Amino acid sequence: MDSKFAVDLEHVVRTYKRDEFEVHALDDVTIQVPESRFVAIMGPSGSGKTTMLNLIAGIDHPTSGRVAVGGEEITGMKERDLAAWRARHIGLVFQFYNLIPVLTAFENVELPLLLTNLGKAERREHVETALKVVGLADRMDHYPRQLSGGQEQRVAIARAIVTDPTIVVADEPTGDLDAKSAEDILGLMVDLNQQFHKTIVMVTHDPRAERYVDTVYRLDKGVLAGVEPGKRARGAEAAEASA
């Protein structure tokens, strides 16, 4: 499957067996996300959003169908190759930040770079740049417990982008934050997308997110229920039309 899309899911089914029951977390979903887009996956709880994100991130396998990310099909990859592939192409952001508590902000961001061939000095340079991008250059030596939720999430985003991945995937990154911090994080994602042309796939509950993204994919009970342009895209079109 040669694909020019950043994310290309074809007829993806993911079924979980729970006792005798089969749960169709995703049921024949096909989507294509072009490069350098900021898209949201929205839908009620249990609709399969996280499942879809995990498949894109290569930490879960589809029951059937094909998954290609950054033009590379990952459906049949072996576990070891997949780990190396994730290290190179995926930046993951979680709802609860998931920083390693015993490591400083700097060391948390450095973690993915340990898997590369970069020397110590180069790693430091990359980490400092990433922390600067998220506006936390002055908190490098802080431990996660010394940071606010919003700051922790910024560190997590720095960790996700420090390897310059093909695609950033975020699972409800604002889900645990107050309104102000949530807006900040969304703004930061937009910056990443616009300044560094990162493809970002974000799962969210947050209706505010619609204003920031190019496209919204709506899931319902494991089925793709709709694809709409985000308000940002509509705003841009409106601006073009009036000019």
Place this chain on the structure above:
Amino acid sequence: MKYAMLVLKNLLRSKRRTILTVLSIAVSLFIFSALVSLPAVANRVLSDTASSVRVACHNKAGVTYSMPEAYKQRIAMTKHVVAVVPQSWFGGIYHEMSDQFPNFAIDPEQAETMWPDWGVSAEQWQSFRDLRTACLVGPGTMKRFSLHIGQQIQLRGTLYHFNVQLKIVGVMGGKAPPNFLVFRRDYLEEAEGRPGLVDNFWVRVDKSENVPQVIAALDEGFANSSAETKSETEAAFVSTFINQFKFFFQLAEVLGFVVVITIGLVAANTAAMSIRERRGEIAVMRSIGFTSRTILSLLLSESLLIGLIGGIVGCGAAFLVLHLFAVGASAMGAFGDIQMPAFVLVGTLVIAALIGILSALVPAMSASRRNIVDALRTVV
């Protein structure tokens, strides 16, 4: 090496738990290495001193019973016997009761032939044969009382009611027990009023293959006489003393292993707990791209380090304690040069490494291979 920081930071995650684990491993390996050293030291004393051609001939009734000195001539005439040296225990002290060390009297004529492995020079043997009050002293005893060659010393009798005045003519080295003092039996005999009794005969045989024949000849020759004899090789003779402790040595070894296994189980429990707490973090690291194998080696390095530090601390402490004990207790004679044998040192460190790795192996393997998505869902 770039992972060293990760391993260290994780070790310091819960400092108290790490320190307690290290200490419990250290204490158990301290006990283990000290206990296991005892029989090993005893065995080494045996193999060091026992010459394959020396036979000890003592009273059949027991090593504390004496024999007539006249046996010397009969023993000397036995086929394959090269030298005979009668020996009597003096058991004197230098100044205080606490100044004990093994000292006894021997006949000087054939002593050099009997104990060429004592590292005494020909001139010193000659002085020993020339001077009636001469004595030879082991290096440990020399050092302990700051003695020097040529010095006049007095040994106070404890079994005997008289003291002996001796002149040091030489220092024993080589394979001689480091704390012995030997002087001449003719001097002892004279002071005692010539009772003509001997505690033990040392017999040197021409070749080691003739030893059994000589032993049989001696014991048969003295059968039905006033003092029947029991002869045995030097190794067997020394081991009759050591064998009295054999049961305790075996008990010590068993107890040592029991302690180690117990602490191994405790360490396993701790490792399982600490890894379980980190399942979420492990899943995050794997989602970032760390392989199961890297995670496994990180987890095992941590617990290997804990085991090894515990081992070094425990074994090092035992080494020191044994050493101090040896310095303070040179009165114990042959046991005076007690020191932890190298194989106990190496073995204890190997066991420490094994405790480290095995205690974490099972939980580390399952945590490093756990399904990432499940781990993220349940723990986060």
